[in-house]
Amino acid sequence: MVRVNSHYQMLRAGYLFPEIQRRIKAFTAKHPEADLIRLGIGDVTEPLPAACRDAMATAVEAMGTRAGFHGYGPEQGYHWLRQAIAQHDYRQRGCDVEADEIFISDGSKCDTSNILDILGDDNRIAVTDPVYPVYVDSNVMAGHTGPADDQGRYGGLQYLPLTADNDFCAPLPATPADLIYLCFPNNPTGTVATRAELQRWVDYARSHEALILFDAAYEAFIRDPELPHSIFEVEGARDCAVEFRSFSKNAGFTGTRCAFTVVPKALTGRTSNGDAVSLWQLWSRRQSTRFNGVGYVVQRGAEAVYSSAGQAQVTRLVTFYMENAAIIRQQLRSLGLAVYGGQHAPYVWVRTPESRSSWQFFDQLLQEAHVVGTPGAGFGAAGEGYLRLSAFNGRAQVEAAMARIARCNLR
Amino acid sequence: MVRVNSHYQMLRAGYLFPEIQRRIKAFTAKHPEADLIRLGIGDVTEPLPAACRDAMATAVEAMGTRAGFHGYGPEQGYHWLRQAIAQHDYRQRGCDVEADEIFISDGSKCDTSNILDILGDDNRIAVTDPVYPVYVDSNVMAGHTGPADDQGRYGGLQYLPLTADNDFCAPLPATPADLIYLCFPNNPTGTVATRAELQRWVDYARSHEALILFDAAYEAFIRDPELPHSIFEVEGARDCAVEFRSFSKNAGFTGTRCAFTVVPKALTGRTSNGDAVSLWQLWSRRQSTRFNGVGYVVQRGAEAVYSSAGQAQVTRLVTFYMENAAIIRQQLRSLGLAVYGGQHAPYVWVRTPESRSSWQFFDQLLQEAHVVGTPGAGFGAAGEGYLRLSAFNGRAQVEAAMARIARCNLR
Numbered sequence: 001m002v003r004v005n006s007h008y009q010m011l012r013a014g015y016l017f018p019e020i021q022r023r024i025k026a027f028t029a030k031h032p033e034a035d036l037i038r039l040g041i042g043d044v045t046e047p048l049p050a051a052c053r054d055a056m057a058t059a060v061e062a063m064g065t066r067a068g069f070h071g072y073g074p075e076q077g078y079h080w081l082r083q084a085i086a087q088h089d090y091r092q093r094g095c096d097v098e099a100d101e102i103f104i105s106d107g108s109k110c111d112t113s114n115i116l117d118i119l120g121d122d123n124r125i126a127v128t129d130p131v132y133p134v135y136v137d138s139n140v141m142a143g144h145t146g147p148a149d150d151q152g153r154y155g156g157l158q159y160l161p162l163t164a165d166n167d168f169c170a171p172l173p174a175t176p177a178d179l180i181y182l183c184f185p186n187n188p189t190g191t192v193a194t195r196a197e198l199q200r201w202v203d204y205a206r207s208h209e210a211l212i213l214f215d216a217a218y219e220a221f222i223r224d225p226e227l228p229h230s231i232f233e234v235e236g237a238r239d240c241a242v243e244f245r246s247f248s249k250n251a252g253f254t255g256t257r258c259a260f261t262v263v264p265k266a267l268t269g270r271t272s273n274g275d276a277v278s279l280w281q282l283w284s285r286r287q288s289t290r291f292n293g294v295g296y297v298v299q300r301g302a303e304a305v306y307s308s309a310g311q312a313q314v315t316r317l318v319t320f321y322m323e324n325a326a327i328i329r330q331q332l333r334s335l336g337l338a339v340y341g342g343q344h345a346p347y348v349w350v351r352t353p354e355s356r357s358s359w360q361f362f363d364q365l366l367q368e369a370h371v372v373g374t375p376g377a378g379f380g381a382a383g384e385g386y387l388r389l390s391a392f393n394g395r396a397q398v399e400a401a402m403a404r405i406a407r408c409n410l411r
Numbered sequence: 412m413v414r415v416n417s418h419y420q421m422l423r424a425g426y427l428f429p430e431i432q433r434r435i436k437a438f439t440a441k442h443p444e445a446d447l448i449r450l451g452i453g454d455v456t457e458p459l460p461a462a463c464r465d466a467m468a469t470a471v472e473a474m475g476t477r478a479g480f481h482g483y484g485p486e487q488g489y490h491w492l493r494q495a496i497a498q499h500d501y502r503q504r505g506c507d508v509e510a511d512e513i514f515i516s517d518g519s520k521c522d523t524s525n526i527l528d529i530l531g532d533d534n535r536i537a538v539t540d541p542v543y544p545v546y547v548d549s550n551v552m553a554g555h556t557g558p559a560d561d562q563g564r565y566g567g568l569q570y571l572p573l574t575a576d577n578d579f580c581a582p583l584p585a586t587p588a589d590l591i592y593l594c595f596p597n598n599p600t601g602t603v604a605t606r607a608e609l610q611r612w613v614d615y616a617r618s619h620e621a622l623i624l625f626d627a628a629y630e631a632f633i634r635d636p637e638l639p640h641s642i643f644e645v646e647g648a649r650d651c652a653v654e655f656r657s658f659s660k661n662a663g664f665t666g667t668r669c670a671f672t673v674v675p676k677a678l679t680g681r682t683s684n685g686d687a688v689s690l691w692q693l694w695s696r697r698q699s700t701r702f703n704g705v706g707y708v709v710q711r712g713a714e715a716v717y718s719s720a721g722q723a724q725v726t727r728l729v730t731f732y733m734e735n736a737a738i739i740r741q742q743l744r745s746l747g748l749a750v751y752g753g754q755h756a757p758y759v760w761v762r763t764p765e766s767r768s769s770w771q772f773f774d775q776l777l778q779e780a781h782v783v784g785t786p787g788a789g790f791g792a793a794g795e796g797y798l799r800l801s802a803f804n805g806r807a808q809v810e811a812a813m814a815r816i817a818r819c820n821l822r
Contacts, residue, residue: 001589001620001621001679001680001681001687002530002531002534002589002590002620002621002622002680002681003530003531003532003533003534003589003680003681003682003683004529004530004531004680004681004682004688004690004693005528005529005530005531005532005693006531006682006683006684008529008688008693008696008697009682009686009688011696017699018699041483043482043483044482045477045480045482046477046480047474047475047476047477047480048471048474048475048480050475053471053472053474053475056467056471056708057468057471057472060459060464060467060468060471061464061468063458063459063464063666063667064458064459064461064464065458066456066457066458066805069456069457069458069459069663069666070666071454071455071456071663071665071666072452072454072665072666073666106517106668106703107702107703109701109702109703110701110702110703113700113701114701117416117552118415118416118419119413119414119415119416120413120414120415120416120417121414121416122414123413123414133700134700134701137700138700138701141528141697141700141701178412178413178414179413209412209413210412210413211413252480252482254482254483254703255474255480255481255482255483255484255706255707256474256706256707256708257517257703257704257705257706257709268412269412269413269414269415270412270413270414270415271414271415271417271420272414272417273417276412277415277419277420279415282415282416282419285419285422286419286552288428288429289524289544289545289548289549289552290520290521290524290525290545290549290552291518291520291521292517292518292520292521292665292668293668294668295666295667295668295706295709296666296667297467297667297708297709298706298708298709394477
């Protein structure tokens with residue numbers, strides 16, 4: 001009989017978000033009248049910017065003519081989009097990133113997982129704890145780990161705590177790591193890394209010949225002009241880092257699907273023979289063979305993010321969500337809760353009251369306030385005792401959620 | 412230093428289509444005035460059906476309102492699209508396929524490659540020869556093969572010839588296979604499998620507990636109502652087959668990106684412990700963790716394929732391309748060439764004249780006729796001595812291409 005990938009059997013329970021959906025479904029089956037407010041999954045709620053819609057509508061119309069029809073595009077994305085990204089997201093910030101180092105894709109979740117396809121099975125891997133679950137689960141699926149312990153930590157992975165105790169600056173790996181996942185502004189804690197902090201990681205990676213997988217999906221939410229948006233703003237990063245970015249959160253593309261990955265041309269890894277090979281070439285080959293590019297209409301929509309109208313609209317969207325984050329921070333603080341993040345990221349990371357577990361607090365908010373958060377423990381053992389609230393919702397919903405939480409018994 | 416996936420080093424030269432692009436680029440650099448006619452890459456050329464465009468335009472507009480905005484959708488696709496597919500593509504043809512056995516994706520190329528993620532590394536694999544290169548290359552990348560020999564055949568794969576000599580009915584595997592890739596209507600040969608032929612494969616798979624990966628991306632081009640469009644039209648296939656389908660070729664979605672994979676719920680494979688596990692569950696988990704679904708606008712476009720207007724428009728498109736195929740078949744036959752396929756598939760498989768190699772004939776047509784084909788050898792050793800011509804182009808282009816080929820020296 002055909003054999004399956006047995007490593008999947010090591011995955012714990014459901015992937016976090018489906019498990020949350022399951023609990024919501026069970027709750028609403030019992031309470032169909034409940035008007036849930038979802039501050040759980042980090043999904044945007046506000047309309048797609050007009051500039052993007054206009055560009056998409058124009059592209060849809062063009063697809064109706066033989067001259068304007070677009071079939072297969074380059075698997076790596078259209079040059080005009082790669083060029084716009086290189087110019088606006090990188091060169092304008094002083095980063096030396098070329099258009100052909102940018103690979104357009106349908107999502108950062110896909111990319112952060114797919115990047116493992118071009119890497120070896122014998123890398124020593126470090127992740128922060130808490131961590132975006134896809135980094136871990138995709139390594140479990142690829143057979144890079146041992147089984148999970150009682151707290152959900154998989155054997156073979158090095159977990160670097162990212163908690164209030166260390167001011168959300170994870171320690172460098174105690175034993176050498178070859179592959180390091182970093183996400184700043186951080187999901188789930190909503191905290192951010194300074195330039196000095198990123199420099200510390202780049203210096204580590206260069207001295208250990210390690211590769212940093214840098215997830216910058218939330219860079220647009222950074223408010224302080226001194227903070228870096230890209231790891232490539234840091235000296236030496238081109239020698240040791242790949243960066244993932246997305247249009248999901250800044251331009252509301254979660255249901256439209258466009259993202260990109262930056263792979264510097266000079267970046268190398270070693271084969272089992274010890275030969276250095278270009279990661280850019282491996283990723284190009286991977287994408288050519290296993291991916292077909294992003295649809296033309298969607299890429300035109302993404303390009304419009306960089307028009308002046310698009311930039312103004314994205315700024316308004318981001319500002320709106322960050323006002324929500326400020327409301328959440330302030331209201332929860334006024335209830336006596338300890339809150340972190342939410343200043344340069346759309347997530348607020350809340351300490352659960354009275355030593356409740358993450359899932360207990362999740363269930364309490366679901367049942368008493370009809371508010372959906374995300375249990376911190378779902379992001380890793382060090383996330384236990386926290387809950388993540390997302391700023392992605394309408395103003396009225398955020399205010400109502402805060403009012404309802406204020407009426408909960410938090411003692 | 413970070414280790415890479417060393418298996419990539421075993422891949423031969425470039426992936427076929429990029430290599431063709433390279434030769435075209437070199438040719439046009441020397442002959443910028445040449446008016447190339449592309450019958451190479453199987454990319455459609457005619458406008459996206461109006462029904463799809465209308466649905467997409469409406470969806471784009473809806474994304475501009477808070478009520479009509481769609482963020483993350485289900486990773487497996489929207490139920491309304493899965494339902495439409497189950498009804499029109501399966502139940503109407505008497506196939507027992509449920510909506511939740513249909514997984515919407517951004518392409519069959521991706522899916523036929525990604526399916527390996529949930530399968531073991533120790534399956535004995537059989538492919539036809541010639542073969543769609545992605546089936547082979549994705550196995551090479553996953554480390555399922557040895558190095559390639561001089562003819563391009565990778566160690567560890569069982570190649571089943573699909574040639575004029577066996578009337579394009581590949582022999583059953585001589586040594587048992589656990590995983591069998593089949594594509595009918597076939598890419599590249601343009602030939603098709605009868606119900607009896609598919610039954611022979613299903614019977615083999617059931618008696619050997621093997622899994623068939625059935626690529627039906629070209630089913631819409633079948634003209635004979637007696638021929639099966641789906642492997643699930645064959646008795647027992649639900650116990651042994653996964654099917655891949657796409658909107659790329661029927662509805663012109665190559666640049667829009669929507670496809671789907673059917674995984675029957677009862678289908679199982681074995682873990683290394685010998686436990687039977689559900690492939691449906693593994694695929695659900697893989698897609699939840701490593702994929703984010705297809706954009707809302709695109710899924711609305713795909714749904715419109717099943718409207719009555721959409722069905723009429725797709726039928727017209729398919730008929731148009733199949734008229735092209737008939738012209739190609741007829742004209743090349745009149746030149747004394749042996750041609751196959753092209754009756755139930757948009758590909759015509761041409762024997763090269765006078766024992767020219769595939770690449771020699773490719774280069775001759777490029778240089779003398781300014782016509783781009785695809786060398787059969789690019790699809791495998793048994794494709795040597797053939798060239799694939801695609802029916803995907805305008806009528807004037809197809810007729811001009813045939814007139815130019817008629818002026819070539821085919822002796």
